[in-house]
Amino acid sequence: MSFDPKNKADKAKLYPVLKALTDLDPRKTPELIMDDAVGYPVARGQDYVRNMRRGEIAATYAALIHQWLLEHHFDLAHRLAPAIFPETAEQRWQAIINERAIPDRFRLVLVPLTMGIVERESQLKPVDTTIRLGERFCFELESETEGHAIAFQAVRGQWHNIPLGSSGEVSALIQSGQNRLPKRSDGKLDPLSENYDEGMHEFVLITAPTDGIPTSIQSLNTWTSDNPNTLHRIAVQFVK
Known part of the structure; x- marks a missing residue:
């Protein structure tokens, strides 16, 4: 202490x-x-x-x-x-995000209860600043390159990894252009939801040309200085 x-x-x-x-x-x-x-x-x-x-x-x-x-x-x-x-590892990580995160290529989109293999643009609505507890959502990323991505969620200063792979793997492949994550192996979206914690949540997506992005905050603090990568961030308020 x-x-x-x-x-x-x-x-x-x-x-x-x-x-x-x-x-x-x-x-x-x-x-x-x-x-x-x-x-x-x-x-x-x-x-x-x-x-x-x-x-x-x-x-x-x-x-x-x-x-x-x-x-x-x-x-x-x-x-x-x-x-x-x-300075804790989490605070150092937050400082890195504040300095380097790109805000305009990453968003949350609401997912309706029924979705087919093909996601219609009219069915997926971008989240503005608030989302209700229990509503389904996924990540949408506009990427300039192919590569891999992992995701984190921060709640009250605590960071938690969000598996993006189709079988629960930490990372997922991304392509140049629009990406929606996470997806199942059949190509359908596998939506996320927050059911319990009200308040402000921060989501960060980390991309890199190759796999092997660290999944611990301590390791990420060092890794982000030595590897080509991109940080994307969005903050939303969860309400009842």
Whole structure:
């Protein structure tokens, strides 16, 4: 564990990050930033800022502040207090996606309950920004080259692989032009659905000329720097 909310030295490292946030918003003070992080105004005595500098605040407050900074101001916190805000493999992967993902060739399309071997354009409707839980969808990719693709889904910062192969393999072949995935071995679409988790979901498709794209985030962080590949991303909101 990189942060111990009961450790005075760890708690003291929170203050420079809170102070830096006040520099970005002169209307705020470290105490008001703390209130934002905790979720309500905290009752404070005299010299509370001095106590914050020394790490002399309740462990409960410290844990809430740390989690809030992690979720909302990680880049700043990592730069000022890397000991208690180390960069995880998932955060590094997210940074790579934010920097390199191509947004306009990858989309989700809704799939009706009955589909034939030939997918009619009129039956497949692109997802805009929201999709209902339980609705069937597939991926649509406009690729400039032939190759292979794997897919990931992110929910609340956790990344999960989505097998694309016709028999459950992780990767699938793609062709130049329009691709719809995943498909069964008979050529019919094999639609996906999200039945449980509401909220924002992020889907990433990774393509490469050859097979063997890593399926772990840790390995992908290195692999993306050394191999020709393309990242595609789309974010959608799942609602009831």
